[in-house]
Amino acid sequence: MDLSINGKVFLVSGGAAGIGAAIINSLHKENGIPVILDKSDVENCDESLRAGIEQQKIIYQQVDLCDEDALSEAITSVETSCGRIDGVVNNAGINDSVGLDRPSADFENSLRRNLVQCFSLVRLALPSLKKSEGAIVNIGSKVCVTGQGGTSGYAAAKGGLAALTREWALDLAKDSIRCNAVIPAEVWTQMYADWLSSREDPESAKKEIESRIPLQQRFTTPEEIAEMCVFLLSGKSSHTTGQIIHVDGGYTHLDRAYRG
Numbered sequence: 001m002d003l004s005i006n007g008k009v010f011l012v013s014g015g016a017a018g019i020g021a022a023i024i025n026s027l028h029k030e031n032g033i034p035v036i037l038d039k040s041d042v043e044n045c046d047e048s049l050r051a052g053i054e055q056q057k058i059i060y061q062q063v064d065l066c067d068e069d070a071l072s073e074a075i076t077s078v079e080t081s082c083g084r085i086d087g088v089v090n091n092a093g094i095n096d097s098v099g100l101d102r103p104s105a106d107f108e109n110s111l112r113r114n115l116v117q118c119f120s121l122v123r124l125a126l127p128s129l130k131k132s133e134g135a136i137v138n139i140g141s142k143v144c145v146t147g148q149g150g151t152s153g154y155a156a157a158k159g160g161l162a163a164l165t166r167e168w169a170l171d172l173a174k175d176s177i178r179c180n181a182v183i184p185a186e187v188w189t190q191m192y193a194d195w196l197s198s199r200e201d202p203e204s205a206k207k208e209i210e211s212r213i214p215l216q217q218r219f220t221t222p223e224e225i226a227e228m229c230v231f232l233l234s235g236k237s238s239h240t241t242g243q244i245i246h247v248d249g250g251y252t253h254l255d256r257a258y259r260g
Helices: 018-029 047-054 068-082 104-132 152-171 190-197 202-211 222-233
Strands: 009-013 033-038 059-062 087-090 135-139 178-184 244-247
Touching (some): 009 018, 009 068, 009 104, 018 033, 018 047, 018 222, 033 047, 033 068, 059 068, 087 222, 104 135, 104 152, 135 222, 152 244, 178 222, 190 202, 222 244
Parallel strands (some): 009 033, 009 087, 033 059, 087 135
């Protein structure tokens, strides 16, 4: 299927690794021009991206997303060099375990890291998105639906991002800008693998988690999240907006007590 994104420019926050890197790679394969916005050094980005970066088919902007002035400069640089911005993916975020046992300042900082920077990115890119009648995809988390315990900041931020998905879909409909959210649950990334490796019996822990995922009892892949994002960015989803789509093998909404 031709998604008709050839030559279009897409900003992906936190695009250097994990789900973000998968989104960048999927956009690249569809001949889009993906732009990584990430605070990591380019040398530390996912190995799968390096050839595209070296060939300048993938643009790398090292930026602290919480520094609005630096973010504005990065977006202006993309606008100047590419002449357009067609889409934004709010992917960056971290489950930072800021719970009720932490001071309010930590909670506020969690919101800045996981929510406020998403607002800033869309606000700064908006003039270009209006010109291109572009699209926004927000990457959420099952935590805003299921809860997790011990992570009030992250849960509130992802709940806020889901709410902003609907708010922006309405706010920007007059500009023909679409906004949707993709909600992952258990996605097999290096970060997840590293967390499991700290458990007493990593293999048993992995099998226990997989057993709770109704469809095929396996983790979602980053590529499966990425393909949904690219579809929502493309003209093939031209009348889809304000939707919150769970790509999670049924984990969030189906009975996890079920064992197939």
